[in-house]
Amino acid sequence: MAVKSFKYVIVGGGVSAGYAAREFAKQGVKPGELAIISKEAVAPYERPALSKAYLFPESPARLPGFHVCVGSGGERLLPEWYKEKGIELILSTEIVKADLAAKTLISAAGETFNYQILIIATGSSVIRLTDFGVQGADAKNIYYLREVDDADKLVEAIKAKKNGKVVIVGGGYIGLELSAVMKINNLDVSMVYPEPWCMPRLFTADIAAFYEGFYKNKGIQIIKGTVAVGFTADSNGEVKEVKLKDGRVLEADIVVVGVGGRPLTTLFKGQVEEEKGGIKTDSFFKTSVPNVYAVGDVATFPLKLYKELRRVEHVDHARKSAEQAAKAIKASEEGKTIEEYDYLPFFYSRSFDLLWQFYGDNVGDTVIFGDNNPESPKPKFGSYWIKDGKVLGAFLEGGTPEENKAIAKVARVQPPVENLDVLSKEGLSFACKI
Ligand SMILES: Cc1cc2nc3c(=O)[nH]c(=O)nc-3n(C[C@H](O)[C@H](O)[C@H](O)COP(=O)(O)OP(=O)(O)OC[C@H]3O[C@@H](n4cnc5c(N)ncnc54)[C@H](O)[C@@H]3O)c2cc1C
Structure with a gap:
């Protein structure tokens, strides 16, 4: 069976893999250096589309329409893009064994892949x-x-x-x-x-x-x-x-x-340090094993803002952690350092003509504001989470892009509040003046 060797291998071909590939290309990866090995038969795509526009009866989303990085307003990376950049997309290939000491991966078909640097981006699997x-x-x-x-x-x-x-x-x-x-x-x-x-x-x-x-x-x-x-x-x-x-x-x-889901870490069990159900990393997504990184759903990383290790299953984090890891890898090769990952948790969902966004941490007391009557023609409402006299989390249904930016800022800045009734009355205008 064939043995293939690469400088960088990303195992998993989902959201993180796609965003990591784009960052590697920006940083100047050379042809033949990077491979993505994916169980799926298609190039990385924006997974959230699957439970939304993909299932619409009319004008459904279909590939190649939602390959990464369109979900964050970026360029759509078609399979040809990888070819042009000399990035090898090894699709329909499941890795069934990983030997981190020997720096090898083995596929279900028996192929061996050697790497110098590994990025684990296997995401989650559903609970059945x-x-x-x-x-x-x-x-x-x-x-x-x-x-x-x-x-x-x-x-x-x-x-x-x-x-x-x-x-x-x-x-x-x-x-x-x-x-x-x-x-x-x-x-x-x-x-x-x-x-x-x-x-x-x-x-x-x-x-x-x-x-x-x-x-x-x-x-x-x-x-x-x-x-x-x-x-x-x-x-x-x-x-x-x-x-x-x-x-x-x-x-x-x-x-x-x-x-629910479970992070796919079984390939690496006993070979790498784990924490809170995921693979433990530092702020650069480096694991406990030299030259092995973990990004996206599988990573348990230091969430600087809350000074604790967290694992999150958000598409926004999958994108940003992948970019951070690729930047950190290229910087360390040049003897440089980059800033620590400083993530503000962000999650959103869409259904019917509704769209909500949430930023920050959902801990402490809560207040609700706005029009949350389900019969309203245009409902718009939100909630703040308050702990130790500071606003830590903010939720908004039906916000404009500017209003969503304002609640993100609140969750980042964590402004003090004295009176929850006043906060509830002020509602969105509290966020807009921060
Ligand atoms: C239907 C759906 C809707 C979602 N909607 C939202 C949303 O609205 N908002 C939000 O914030 N988040 C949403 N998410 C979550 C978000 O998509 C994930 O957090 C994100 O995809 C994680 O990226 P990842 O790269 O870590 O994993 P994934 O994107 O899951 O990619 C993992 C890849 O690794 C491959 N793989 C796994 N094991 C192996 C192996 N052994 N060998 C080879 N390949 C392997 C998988 O086949 C897959 O291609 C949604 C998720 C799903 C499933």
């Missing part, structure tokens, strides 16, 4: 109900969404089950985005989740009440406080019913499960 032995969870038409292949299967199912019934298992952002897009496809949608409200890791009860009300008005049935404990299938093996823990049974032609 079959992992917990949920009865009937291997029935046909039960879907998960992580990669473009998964999205293609969903597109086929939507076509095959016109006007059918969809049950979405999970009330996180994937569940919310998928419920919306399924409804837009004229399917009959029910969402099921165990928590008292949707997106509990970020949303307060007040924020969630708006989205739940909005979704109900769109005709989406929301079932809270229970979980799917089993599925029944018809004689073709296709899912027919979802059994809930509270005894209810929901009819289903399609089930989509969005119950």
